[in-house]
Amino acid sequence: xxxxxxGAESLEGVRIxxxxxxxxxxxxxxxxxxxxxxxxxxxxxxxLEIDKGRFLDIHLRTSREIPAxxxxxxxxxxxxxxxxxxGEQVVRIDFxxxxxxxxxxxxxxxxxxxxxxxxxxxxxxxxxxxSVDTEIVFLGLEVKNYNTFNRxxxxxxxxxFRPNFSPRREILRDISExxxxxxxxxxxxxxxxxxxxxxxxxxxYRTVTVHRIVSPISRIITEANDTEAIDxxxxxxxxxxxAFGKNMPxxxxxxxxxxxxxxxxxxxxxxxxxxxxxxxxxxxxxxEGKTRELILKGxxxxxxxxxxxxxxxxxxxxxxxxxxxxxxxxILFEGKRxx
Numbered sequence: 461x462x463x464x465x466x467g468a469e470s471l472e473g474v475r476i477x478x479x480x481x482x483x484x485x486x487x488x489x490x491x492x493x494x495x496x497x498x499x500x501x502x503x504x505x506x507x508l509e510i511d512k513g514r515f516l517d518i519h520l521r522t523s524r525e526i527p528a529x530x531x532x533x534x535x536x537x538x539x540x541x542x543x544x545x546x547g548e549q550v551v552r553i554d555f556x557x558x559x560x561x562x563x564x565x566x567x568x569x570x571x572x573x574x575x576x577x578x579x580x581x582x583x584x585x586x587x588x589x590x591s592v593d594t595e596i597v598f599l600g601l602e603v604k605n606y607n608t609f610n611r612x613x614x615x616x617x618x619x620x621f622r623p624n625f626s627p628r629r630e631i632l633r634d635i636s637e638x639x640x641x642x643x644x645x646x647x648x649x650x651x652x653x654x655x656x657x658x659x660x661x662x663x664x665y666r667t668v669t670v671h672r673i674v675s676p677i678s679r680i681i682t683e684a685n686d687t688e689a690i691d692x693x694x695x696x697x698x699x700x701x702x703a704f705g706k707n708m709p710x711x712x713x714x715x716x717x718x719x720x721x722x723x724x725x726x727x728x729x730x731x732x733x734x735x736x737x738x739x740x741x742x743x744x745x746x747x748e749g750k751t752r753e754l755i756l757k758g759x760x761x762x763x764x765x766x767x768x769x770x771x772x773x774x775x776x777x778x779x780x781x782x783x784x785x786x787x788x789x790x791i792l793f794e795g796k797r798x799x
Contacts, residue, residue, distance in 0.1 A: 473599040476500055478526070480581045480591040486638035494581035494591040495639040507571035513603040516553040516572075522546060524594040525742065527580040534568035539662045543585075545620070545742040547722030548599075548676055550609060554669035558662070572603075607671060609786070614706040615676035615723075618743060618787040675743035677787065680710045680725045688729040688752040696725060696759055721746070727755055738762050738792040745787070765790060 476498070483494040510516075516532065522544045530540045530553060538558050542551055555568070581591040609617050680696055682689040693710050700708050713720055721744045728748045730737070736749035736758035745762060749755035766788050 473520075473597045476579075476596045476598070478579045478594045478596065480526075480579075481593050483581055483591065484639075484642055486642060491583075491588065493583045493588070495584075495642070496581065498579040499576060500579075501574065501576040503574045504572055507569075507573050508603070509571050510603040511570055513605050514555055515604055515607060516555070517602045517604065517609075518551045518553070518598070519549075519600040519602070520544070520551070521548040521597045521599060522594055523596075524582070524592050525589070526582060526594045526596075527585050529578040529580070531574075531576045531578070532572060533574040534570075534572055536568055538568075541662070542673065544596075545673065545675060545722075547743040548678075549743060550674045552607070552669055552672055552674070554672075557669055609671060609674045611676055613676075613678070614708050615678040616700065616704050616706060616708075616787060618675050618677050618740070618745070618789065619671040620673040620675070620743075620789045671786065674786070676723055677725060677743075677745060678708065678723050680708055680727065681721055682710070682712055682727050683715050684712050686727075686729050689727040689755060692727050692749075692752050692755040692759070693725075695756060696727070699759075725759075727759075729755065736761075740787070740790055740792070761792065762787075765792060 478498040480494060480498075483496040485492040486495045487493075518530070523546065525546050526544050528542055528544050530542065530551070532538050532540075532553065534555075538555075540553050540557075544551070579594070579596065582589040583591045609619070611617070680693045682693050690712065697708055697710050700706050708725075711720075711724075722742075724744050726744060726746045728746075729751070730748040731750060733748055733750050736747065736754040738758045738761060739746040740762060747755055747758040747762065749758050
């Protein structure tokens with residue numbers, strides 16, 4: 461499953477298609493939700509030696525946001541729950557998050573026997589997003605004993621500080637019983653009813669993982685004919701080159717191509733905003749403003765909030781860690797939207 465290992469540009473890897481919209485529905489309270497999961501398994505024979513590596517980084521890309529549970533067999537099975545963002549990302553599993561070392565020393569092996577990932581329908585979890593078909597591409601797997609994230613291309617990294625969440629308890633209570641009845645009613649599906657949910661050791665709710673999900677910001681996007689945003693993008697491109705040593709590409713897209721903003725800075729002139737608006741979340745940074753100057757002010761504010769250079773409109777001094785600097789997820793409102 462996860463032996464594919466290639467650059468993100470070519471997106472070469474192992475592709476999985478999860479037809480979430482085609483799953484059967486069951487009632488959960490006053491709503492119908494899609495029940496089931498797509499499970500992908502990789503067995504290592506011989507086992508994958510990890511020595512004393514603390515972190516397991518899974519490099520992948522998804523076409524949609526989707527909940528996932530990652531199970532790892534190191535002599536005993538552990539489970540991590542994450543919400544994958546749309547676009548490219550690295551999900552970090554920290555083996556230090558599973559146990560309280562003051563009272564329970566783990567008896568796992570320094571090798572991985574098996575790894576599996578369950579993908580859940582999007583409407584299983586609050587805010588109950590519409591379940592949509594999703595493609596997942598596995599790009600690589602790395603075990604290491606340090607928590608930095610490095611790329612050799614023209615990207616800079618955006619880190620997402622997120623607690624663990626555990627959907628399995630609610631799924632067990634509200635979905636597994638009607639799902640099991642549904643599976644038993646069909647002879648071909650009955651084996652699935654016996655293996656809907658497995659008990660594993662899970663991470664603590666508040667993870668100790670540093671940079672749990674990291675996604676590259678790898679391009680600047682503006683709309684065609686948006687001259688204010690295009691001018692701002694050229695200055696942002698120059699700033700990133702001076703501050704990070706990265707030559708980030710600038711793409712001009714059609715007005716209805718906003719799905720392409722994953723892993724991107726998206727700049728746009730917006731007349732109905734009094735000031736500027738910054739929204740940095742889920743692997744993309746949106747900056748909208750009433751004028752070119754206000755777009756740049758929003759960009760500058762974004763870098764300042766992340767303890768990175770951003771003096772005046774755009775500063776030129778290098779960041780404190782140069783190309784290894786990480787952008788931190790946050791949401792900022794400045795000014796107001798006009799009706």
